[in-house]
Amino acid sequence: MDSALIPEGAKRCAFPKFAVGIAIVGAVVLWGVYAMLLCWFKGLNQTNMNDNYGFALWIWADLAVIAVGGGAFFTGLLKYIFKVDELKNIINFAVIIGFICYSSALLILAIDIGQPLRGWFIFWHANVHSMLTEVAFCLSCYFAVLTIEFIPNILENRQANKIPFFHHLAHNMHGVMAIFAATGAFLSFFHQGSLGGVAGVMYGRPFAVREGLLIWPWTFFLFTWSAAAFGPCFTLLVTKITETITGKKLVKDNVVHLLAKISGWMIFTYIIAKIIDTIYWAMVTAPGLGFDISRFYSDNSFYGYWILLTEIVICGVIPGLLLIMKSTRENPALRLVAIILGVIGVCLNRWVMVLQIMAIPVMSFDTWALYIPSWQEVATTVLPVAYGIILIAVTYRYLPVFPQEKELNSVEPAAETK
């Protein structure tokens, strides 16, 4: 039915099967859209946020998708600037994942603000002292860069590529992509960082505040570093999921091993910096404000030391070690464990830096505030996931996303790739 659109030589499932899959996920999208419309038309009273939890599930989701979407800028930086050529075999997919993550982040922000029609005020009345202003500018610009990076892949669709203009445009865009990759890396450095800065500059919140360099708190650098470290984990995880669902090998092992190795060293070095930051904060920063570290992890029914241990050791040190050691990195099961732990770790870090900050009482006579999101919040948070699944399914079906797919799925695949 749609065979004329499918990349030449690629095998795809029958259209009805594809359509049924899209319809199922599409139902989830509709559920999310319904919740989104409720929030827009009835207001944020549809959520369980309150005056203690001005930042809640959505802001966590926003920070989390941007962190895991960091694979796009970091892989682009490695491929186009540092000339790690093997990564050309996964860069398309990294860009698509980044595009999904960043478009989701913008959508979430559009739902999250109380007056969506005034969203442009952040650009028009920009406060240069606010980290959120920096987030808005860099995020929007980087989304434009990701769109530019995505366009050549779209133009490589079998039918679009028959049109000479599109063919040449895609070819020429590939030729100048290094400029956009460099721009993207620059913008990402600042918006990933400024998202960390959002928490680090809150000097009224001893759990969040950090010292830093000039105007940037240490969380600025830690967020950028962690996105570069864990973002590739998410790229590898989604690649693995796509391979499992399609039943095909899509990227050669040497490419996966290389990205996993780079990610491993980034995680390992990041987690050392994170441990140093945590120790300094716990021993110097917080006590200087009258807070013993135990105040942040006791007297409540949820936030205990377990969350700190899970984030730093189980989902930081362990995946870092598993990915830097050749034997464990090249073991498919252990590698999968490592990248799953890594993705959980960075998401947990963002959770802590959004929701735990809001939960902790600062005034001595205040109390902990715990929060459970409403179904509308859950539905609108699931919405980007469902949208992402659909976009990946459509792009995989109709675009030459994986350059090695044809080679890996010929009658006799190379032994090394098994």
Place this chain on the structure above:
Amino acid sequence: MNKIENKAHKFGMVIDLDKCTGCGSCMVSCMSENNVPFKEDESNKKDSITWMRVYKLTNGKSFPDTEIVYLPRPCQHCGGKGDHGHSPCVSVCPATATDYGYDTGIVSQIYTRCFGCRYCMGACPYHARYFNWWDPKWPEGMEKYLSPDVSPRMRGVVEKCSFCFHRYQAAKDKAYYDGRDDIEEDEYQTACTTACPSGAIVFGDLNNPAHRVHEIVKPDPHPWPNNPNVVGKSRNPNVFRLLERLGTNPKVYYLSEREWVRKAGDNYLDGEWDKIKNHHGSESHG
């Protein structure tokens, strides 16, 4: 007028917690004066708006040693680290919808510019900022009794105590009409101050030595030697500010002769309070 001119005001208040009975008059007068909306069901206090909120504190001891104190908490109108005007909320607002008045020391909220990101609420450790989760709904006929001097707020924006800024504007208008350069102390008083039956709230210009608030607080204009971010620390041993160690530099001070009450104003490590409790401003101005 800007911060370098000597005539700049620094409006603030001191609340005598030993006089406060917790009657709630300040809360009621504030809501009435400022057209603060309310819900049909106010049982969930975490999403209801109370610019002035009265907290109940206890010394944690059992009978007969139990003591309680009521602590009214308006917006603290923080001057920020070093008192440079970078309040926790002002510095984070991405759209400049909340601003610091260097001529008054008042932190304003521009409702028509706020787009409801709520970053300011997260940055404020006092919970002094409130979000309009709903559009305001007044009981039938009540809209006729709203104050014409204060604009009601719409759904989706943040609001907070303004130190009854409209009263300051009215006082300035009157002074201008009378041909005077400045306003008198009693010409600008907040609604909560005038409503308090026990006279627990004193409001005025912290920069004016003739004002009662200055006489009680005796603010130290120099940075506190223990923490250079803290400016304006009281030289009155019974006066304190909430979370002073964070360097937010509030312009709301509290007065109590009871040590446990003063200690409750901030956070201290074990044994730290005894070392720090007798530090009242820089030595040279003690």
